[in-house]
Amino acid sequence: MTAVLISLCLIVRDEADMLPAFLECVCGVWDELVAVDTGSSDATPDILTRAGARVLQRPWDDDFAAARNHGLERAQGDFVLVLDADERVGLALAQEIRRAAGDERCGAASLLVENRLPHGHVRRSRLLRMFRNDPSIRYRHAIHEDVHEEVASFLARTGLRRADLESPLLHLGYERSRAELKNKKERDTRILRAALARDPEDHYARFKLLEQARFWQDRSLFATTAKEAAAAIERTGVPSLRMAHFAGELVALVADGLHPDPRAALRYLENFAGLIPPSAAYELRRGMLKEILGDAAGARNAFRRCLDLPRVTNNEQLATVRPRLGLARLALAAGDLEGAATEAQRALSDAPLDPEALLLTATLRRARGGPAALEEFARERVAVSGSHPEIASAVEQAARLAGDAAAPARG
Numbered sequence: 001m002t003a004v005l006i007s008l009c010l011i012v013r014d015e016a017d018m019l020p021a022f023l024e025c026v027c028g029v030w031d032e033l034v035a036v037d038t039g040s041s042d043a044t045p046d047i048l049t050r051a052g053a054r055v056l057q058r059p060w061d062d063d064f065a066a067a068r069n070h071g072l073e074r075a076q077g078d079f080v081l082v083l084d085a086d087e088r089v090g091l092a093l094a095q096e097i098r099r100a101a102g103d104e105r106c107g108a109a110s111l112l113v114e115n116r117l118p119h120g121h122v123r124r125s126r127l128l129r130m131f132r133n134d135p136s137i138r139y140r141h142a143i144h145e146d147v148h149e150e151v152a153s154f155l156a157r158t159g160l161r162r163a164d165l166e167s168p169l170l171h172l173g174y175e176r177s178r179a180e181l182k183n184k185k186e187r188d189t190r191i192l193r194a195a196l197a198r199d200p201e202d203h204y205a206r207f208k209l210l211e212q213a214r215f216w217q218d219r220s221l222f223a224t225t226a227k228e229a230a231a232a233i234e235r236t237g238v239p240s241l242r243m244a245h246f247a248g249e250l251v252a253l254v255a256d257g258l259h260p261d262p263r264a265a266l267r268y269l270e271n272f273a274g275l276i277p278p279s280a281a282y283e284l285r286r287g288m289l290k291e292i293l294g295d296a297a298g299a300r301n302a303f304r305r306c307l308d309l310p311r312v313t314n315n316e317q318l319a320t321v322r323p324r325l326g327l328a329r330l331a332l333a334a335g336d337l338e339g340a341a342t343e344a345q346r347a348l349s350d351a352p353l354d355p356e357a358l359l360l361t362a363t364l365r366r367a368r369g370g371p372a373a374l375e376e377f378a379r380e381r382v383a384v385s386g387s388h389p390e391i392a393s394a395v396e397q398a399a400r401l402a403g404d405a406a407a408p409a410r411g
Contacts, residue, residue, distance in 0.1 A: 003031075011071065029094045032077050037058070038058055038067055093111070110129070110162065116170070137150045141204060185218075227258060283323075287323065303326040317351065327343045340360070367402070
């Protein structure tokens with residue numbers, strides 16, 4: 001009997017539209033395919049069975065961790081690889097996965113998950129999706145399930161290492177139209193509220209609820225959850241966040257939700273300085289508040305600390321584009337057009353369609369070189385990225401700000 005090296009485990013429900021492309025891109029990645037179906041009414045189970053999967057039926061009970069663990073408990077491979085039907089594996093990543101599984105020193109691997117956002121942004125998150133098939137590694141949290149602590153304990157116990165795979169895993173699930181179709185807001189909010197009813201001190205659940213409110217632009221939910229989160233942190237004390245990888249993002253969101261006044265928001269954030277894990281979201285928000293309050297030196301230091309953190313954050317944009325634009329604004333306020341242009345161009349290199357980076361770079365080019373420079377900027381950006389409304393809008397706004405009679409050609 002052929003040895004099973006990689007068990008690909010996934011949970012599914014009504015994914016018939018996504019599965020053909022998923023199964024095609026993971027062909028050759030797995031030796032065993034274990035799918036937990038939580039109540040499909042379409043052809044999902046049949047598609048998976050024809051592909052060679054072992055399909056396990058489990059009634060849905062609002063618990064993603066339990067569904068994940070149901071598959072893990074039945075996986076027979078040396079490694080478990082956890083993916084979803086709305087994710088896509090490229091050839092380079094497939095090869096990296098295979099190499100990691102063949103490395104006897106490797107105990108787990110993180111994958112670089114990409115979520116494509118508006119304006120060409122890509123949110124990249126490092127998530128532990130591959131690990132040795134060990135019974136001590138099981139998921140926690142009913143939603144946004146996690147195995148970080150369990151994998152860390154396993155690696156410490158065995159002396160094995162973690163590999164960080166570099167080729168991206170594309171995630172389609174948080175494209176807004178698809179999320180709305182799946183009614184994710186109602187489902188996710190319900191599960192998170194249930195988790196908090198069971199454990200009011202669950203900071204992770206409150207963090208994820210704040211993310212839900214921000215994603216769906218639900219101001220009422222955001223304000224209510226921020227107030228509840230602040231009260232929970234006060235009850236448990238700052239030490240309760242000392243080992244939480246999400247702590248910086250959590251307190252930054254709480255500060256925004258609780259304190260419209262920037263001085264009060266900054267005072268709240270400063271309570272956590274040096275007491276939580278390094279966080280780009282935390283340093284970025286500190287920098288922005290200091291910038292608003294006129295503390296240029298403090299803002300500059302915070303933005304620079306942010307730039308040191310791209311590999312320890314779940315959102316690389318927060319550690320690249322946003323702090324570079326902050327430094328550009330500070331340089332501009334100090335009259336340093338050259339420094340501002342340099343930082344804005346660096347931000348644009350990281351995110352070629354970012355509206356703020358485009359507008360700032362276009363405005364600076366117009367200020368330094370006149371209408372002809374702005375026309376050249378428009379042609380350059382179209383050559384790099386193609387014709388996009390973000391480019392046209394930035395060029396037109398820069399022309400209007402300069403008082404030009406007519407906007408330059410869009411390319």
